[in-house]
Amino acid sequence: MSGIEALYPFLFSSDDDDDGAAVRDRVFEEVRRSTRDKAAEIGALREQVLTDQADALVVCAAAMARSFAAGGRLFTFGNGGSSTDAQAVATMFAAPELADAPASGFPATALTADVAVLTALSNDVSFEVVFARPLAAAGRRGDVALGLSTSGNSANVVRAFAEARRLGMVTIGLAGYDGGRMAESDTIDHLFVVPSASVHRIQEAQTTVYQVLGELVFRALA
Template identity: 50%
Template sequence: MVAKWRDSVAVKTRFFEAHGNDVLRAAQLLAEGFRHGGRLYTMGNGGSSCDAAHVAVEFQHPVTAGRPALPAHNLAQDMAMLTAVGNDVGFDEVFARQMPGLVKAGDMVLGVSTSGNSRNVLRGLEAAHDLQASTLALAGGDGGAMARSASVDLTLLVDSDSIHRIQETHVAIYHVLWDLVHSLLADDRPARASAPKGRTP
């Protein structure tokens, strides 16, 4: 048990020591989008879908007093849309088909995939890029197709072959991103009302 805990800490430490500047770049990209009226869209599969949903709710419903809600939407939450596209077109297109009706130039789209090879997430990022949205990816291992795609502006890559360690580090990354984005936006507007009571972390 101690060995696993140490490994978990070590993977996260290595990531932030090696990629701290990339995390800051990602935060700057998101902050710039929000600053100009952009909306964040997130997507993933399985556990990564849960992480994508977590990212969206953190921005939409902030837990920290004085930090305002920022527009974010999880693309996996509409089951009617997912099943319609999956049945009629194919599961690879469940995110890409949502882009034209939702995403505009200046928006931000975040794809989460431990392997970087989730075809539907990559197709979503490609469709978002074609619409002139900023595109980010959280991945692991060698980053797969997402790390090599010209449609992804920035990939934050966790150097591990353990799905658990990758997912744990993704959680740390997006919480740090959330904090950095709000810090970058803090000078742009006055503090607003505190987060609603009863917020569940």
């Protein structure tokens, strides 16, 4: 026996092996229970966030719609898993697939996608400025800066919001836990906090938040 079979022999036991089969059944049942519990948890969290912040989402979407209508651009940013979400947000607006969205989409850029700029600034200056510097170079009054941080404490995200506010951009933040430093900042116009201590649940709920924002913006500009 080798490889994965050596690590998890009970998963490969025959039905004639009563002990192995019993362990396997218990493991599978635990996995099923855990999956059901997690699905219920994220469903409830998403409903809570959308219910508690429904009015704020409408106000934020209206601000984004006004920006796009006036020729504004969207810049998104975040670290780790949030960097992937930042790219998903930019793609959603630049190449929308929703029926209510305009075929041409809107100008949207994920600051996390330019590896050359990220690594140059990280190596030559500081990782704290990897989002603020590109905003300083390309952002202008009326554009939109949207940043994500599960903890709300990411120094480079907070620094980027400060720069965006200096430029006169519309600022939108998505955070988790209690909002962290992002909740304490006065540089974020629209902040959506997912009240959870689980990074996985926070990111799943944040996905719902920005997808709802997209739908509301597209409807406003349809």
